Amino acid sequence: MTTQELHERLRSRFGDDVGALGEPRVDPSCPVRRERIAEVCRFAKEEPGLELDFLEDLTAVDWPKKNAIELVYHLFSFRHRHGLVLKVEVDRAGPKVASVEAVWKAANWFEREVYDLFGVEFEGHPDLRRILLPDDWIGHPLRKDYQEAGSYHGISNVRENPLVELRRLDEKARAAAAPPPAPPAAPPSPAAKP
């Protein structure tokens, strides 16, 4: 099935909740309404003829200008050798979406990674906790407005630009090696006394 036909099948089942197929700017994708994503995914996996049983990738892209985090689901079917890309936009301030872990077990770790790096909460995920970063890390690094905390448990994670630091060390070494400047001529002391 081509992407268009797959898209048509989804549209016919879910109507407006599945948006129009994007411009084929290299790889076309279709947006899905946030509330229906779990049903759409289940339909995509179980419907005979679609059988998109392989979750190739579940990732997110941060669009601060649109004030949204866009979740991207890449689906593929081994039986029919066709694929589809679904996109869900969630609000950047409080990103929450239903988990598709019940549909594909592969989503378990993918969603944990998205939670870890973007902060998106997946409702219904059995074990949503950080996966790549330590459990007590502050912040979600792949967001565009992520600021590093400066240190982790006392280990600093900022440092000067090495070029700046080397120049500073160079100047210190040069100052230490240079001869001390000649003392200025002694001012007339009696005049200093008031």
Place this chain on the structure above:
Amino acid sequence: MTNASPAPAKSAARHARRVLLLTLAVGLGLPLALFGGVLVLSPISGIAPEGWSEGRVLLLHALAVVVLAVVLVTFGAVISGMTVWWEMRVSSRMQSRVGYNRVGAAGFLQWIADAVKLLLKEDLVPADADQILFRAAPYFVLVGFALTFVALPFGEGLIAADLDVGIFYVLSVTALVVVGILLAGWASNSKWSLFGGMRAAAQVVSYEIPAGLAAMIPVLMAGTLSMQGIIRAQGPWPWQWFALESPFAGLAFVIFFTAQLAEGNRTPFDLPEAESELVAGYLSEYSSFRFAIYFLVEFGNLWVMSAVAVTLFFGGWQVPFAGPDVFAAARGAGAIPGPAWWGLEVLSLAVFVAKTAVVMNLIVWVRWTLPRIRVDQMMSLCWKYLVPFAFASLVGALFWQLLLTSVPAAGVVTGLLATASVLVGGYFFLRLTYRNIAAVGDRVDLSNW
């Protein structure tokens, strides 16, 4: 330019020759010196010079025993070092590597360098470990290992103490090693060490049984537990060795060999120290000299295992064409034996060492070829296969002995048949090996051994 090249090359060659001589001196001289010590000191308990008082004779004996003990323990350490060298050499050739080649000719003195390095390391005792047991555990293992050398028959007269219960003594004393391992696993206060200690305990205790049963068959055939007695009951020629003389003893050798591999924690039975799973198992928390002791005992055990197997099944030090009457004739009547006797002793020592080296080589080959088996597979191998076969071969050996009393020629016939089949099988094995090597496009090249 023309002057520079020959001088470095010549001095490099001279240096290499010097290293080779040093290596040979250490490699041959050290064991011979130690053996000489054993030879001279062991009969001393029978010597009482005239004119000396009771107390003085007792003092002389005590001194001799102490020196003999030191010599034996030193010998144990030296032999385990040389075993390490042999194993590393063989394994590096099997794995297409260069192997030891820096310290001494062909890296022969590497074990001395390793021992010095281990002594110089920091000695750590984990804070939460059981302080007394952690420190004591290596010594159980060392004692268990060193005590076996008392009864090992290196030559016709080269045995520290020809105990009447020789083989029984050896088997029981090697069981001390398991105490040390279990203590080490427990006292380290680490889950990984505990894992290793538990596995080791289960393994060694289980495999004592087939080992003991298989060892009983040569005892049965020789009629004595004494090590020298078992050797004297065999003959110098291959068809007179127990392993080839009786098919049941041959089976017993296979069982004994497998069981000794398990007792010595050698692959395929090296679960207690499975490097890839438990890092070093029961040894994980040990460092420096304490680790050196475990290391020493593991490789020295290789020698002991092989020596016991050779004693029981392959005729020990028996020299061809030199039966006991030849030895007696060479000894002469005087207090100091003639030079021919000394020469014969050295010959018997060489025969023993050669046979032990062959069996040791076999153990090394097995280690570097086979993977490790799992705990439950190991237990099922012991209890479901080795123990029943050991019992069956014991019963078979009983009937064989009965047969031998009525038909003595049967022993010679089966011995000759077994020898012939071993030779034929060996020929075919070598031919197959050569063919396999050629099929890969390689060739047999012993030049860079």
Place this chain on the structure above:
Amino acid sequence: MEKLILRRVETDSEEMILNFGPQHPSTHGVINFLVETDGEVIRKAIPDVGYLHRSIEKIGEAVGYPGFMPFTDRVDYVAAMFANEGYAIAVEKLLKLEIPPRAQWLRAISCELCRIASHLISVGTMAMDIGAFTPMLHGVRERETINDLIEALCGARLTYNYHRIGGVAFDLPDGWRDRTLRFLDHFDKFLVEFDRLISFNEVYVKRLAKVAVIPGAMARDYGLSGPNLRASGVDFDVRRDLPYGAYPHLRFEVPVGRGFVGAVGDCFDRYYLRCLEMGQSSRIVRQALETVPEGEYMAKVPRRIKPEAGEAFSRVESARGQMSYYVVSDGTEKAWRVRARTGSFTAMGIVDAVSPGLMVADLVALIASLDVVAPEIDR
């Protein structure tokens, strides 16, 4: 970290909680497993990854498109060619760039050689984890020759940076073709010797047969890919089914697991499949070397790479599974998002589900047979 996981794990006095890693000879990288055991039998083995997280995806947003190529090497440094290729294909899709056929052939040759090298490490370390030390060294010996070949080709032995956006960086050196063909002649015989040494060794088979069976449906559900998926019986290979590069012109077979000595999808299937794949890769390299077309090895790429806004998803059959790059461009010189989806990530996700009931020694066999490397999981 342990406390949070332990809260969910109830223990009674019989059970032990062990830390398998992160420093461990057998975990194929810096990975920790929290293993709850009852004696030797595992109740639960929870992987704890992230020790090698180097925020490569964030770096992709900071350096430009060509500047990211050396970083892709580090996504999987054991089989770095595939990582390079995946990224290059994704960016070429964004640029709508056609690369010349010689570049495609060179990519296929270097990738298949890299696949052989990676599989040698994989089967060698698996044998070593099971306890046989010798096959590892024989495999590494062969890998040295491959490393020398690739060093002659691109100058590096591990992190190649050979594929570039638009083609490859260097052309074949003189005499390289003959050297490689000679190596392949030797390698085909080496595979026979390797099989004889370890593959069908009785002890080895006993350790791996019927251990950690992953049925096909479970493999698909958990997102396994590459040799792990094929060993479970699913016949899918990106090179054959979604062909890219030079693969439509090359003939090769795709081995699928069929329970060679035990059950379909057990550890031995996964292991033996890699041995068979090495043979097939050797065949591909031979064909490619014989049919490599003349011409340019690099397309005309603009000096500043500024693709128009869009996104691209590329799939490459890496040694460890399917490596996919998802590159989102916003029209500037720096990528907006670079995502590397690797085969080891999903393979690690399945360990939690398959491990209950295994023994500790079998856990080692499972991890080794899944051929995970930590840099792929953590990026």
